[in-house]
């Protein structure tokens with residue numbers, strides 16, 4: 115094989131491996147930088163730029179320049195950030211982007227003057243740089259669409275002199291530019307899909323949280339704080355958490371699971387989520403109206419007796435007063451027990467007694483002071499939810515699992531359904547929905563579980579619990595850890611490193 119052929123073969127091999135490297139890079143920024151770097155390396159160019167075509171503009175994305183790097187050092191690097199420039203045939207890059215014609219110019223300061231484009235020497239003047247040879251190539255994707263322009267500046271020969279770009283190099287760089295274009299397309303597509311997925315995740319979680327004004331922002335906070343905890347755990351080099359290290363992918367899994375952990379609340383009735391007291395305001399109004407009616411009824415009854423005669427009027431007056439007072443007291447009592455909290459035995463007895471009282475309705479039928487539904491709700495002994503409602507709320511994790519397991523997550527996110535659906539499991543097995551224990555509960559779920567409790571306690575406006583002061587909330591977390599419900603190590607790092615700061 116002649117040395118020329120050998121060189122060509124070497125170049126093609128190199129081109130191939132660059133192509134492979136480009137196609138595996140999905141981060142657009144890194145990809146663009148790599149393309150310019152590799153193309154410059156291939157052609158031994160002092161400088162290079164990349165423009166991305168976007169509708170009617172070119173975005174100046176990458177600028178690399180060895181001479182200026184040497185001269186300016188770090189100063190130059192920080193100066194550059196992408197910016198748009200108008201897409202017209204008057205500039206060299208614009209001309210190439212619009213026509214798809216490659217320009218191989220040996221000296222940009224000596225154009226014939228016939229060209230539609232001209233060289234803009236602003237950059238050179240500003241930076242005291244001298245652009246001479248230039249190879250400007252359209253980046254065409256597999257469908258032949260121009261998606262950008264690759265610009266190589268000042269090819270340097272073995273002696274260190276600036277020379278024109280050879281035809282051989284032009285062909286090879288054209289091929290590289292096409293591979294780069296496809297890689298950019300793919301990276302953009304992957305980026306778009308990621309963005310789409312991200313927005314879907316965030317919008318659905320936000321929409322679910324917004325079903326109840328009291329949980330607004332909950333999922334976002336749980337996701338962000340969980341990631342913070344995981345990162346803090348990664349930094350632990352001593353102590354009980356030192357052997358736990360989350361990879362970047364596992365943290366991403368945790369972030370998404372945090373956002374989606376309560377997605378199953380879509381299957382929980384809204385009024386249950388919103389329930390602030392044992393009975394809602396409308397129902398309480400109804401009871402109040404009923405008691406007014408009963409009062410009138412009693413008054414009429416006693417008045418009738420007075421008219422009929424045979425009774426002592428003072429006696430009737432007394433009876434009336436005591437009956438009305440009893441009703442007022444009962445109503446006040448109902449108002450009190452309607453609030454969430456603990457119901458004492460004596461309260462339950464009194465509630466039963468009130469429910470047992472009867473009055474005759476407008477049709478003459480006999481009815482209880484409180485309906486069965488009202489009694490069931492008011493007689494809740496802890497909190498404000500009936501057993502059925504509590505089960506309905508708890509079912510959200512089952513819904514979370516069922517929704518998420520039907521989403522075709524990528525391999526990297528395959529554990530999201532399990533992590534998200536295990537956030538109410540407790541280490542001692544008393545959690546729900548599956549009563550999982552210890553190692554059965556993924557570490558990420560333990561983090562979300564703890565952050566979830568913390569947020570539920572400290573969020574300003576939960577309906578069923580007034581927000582708890584920070585020190586009290588941390589004390590509750592510690593108690594939960596002591597009972598082996600939450601992971602003690604996770605609670606400890608959360609408290610000791612004050613990871614909650616900025617979250618409350």
Ligand SMILES: [Fe+2]
Nearest residue numbers: 375376537538
């Ligand atoms: Fe939950």
Ligand SMILES: [Fe+2]
Nearest residue numbers: 332375376566
């Ligand atoms: Fe939650």
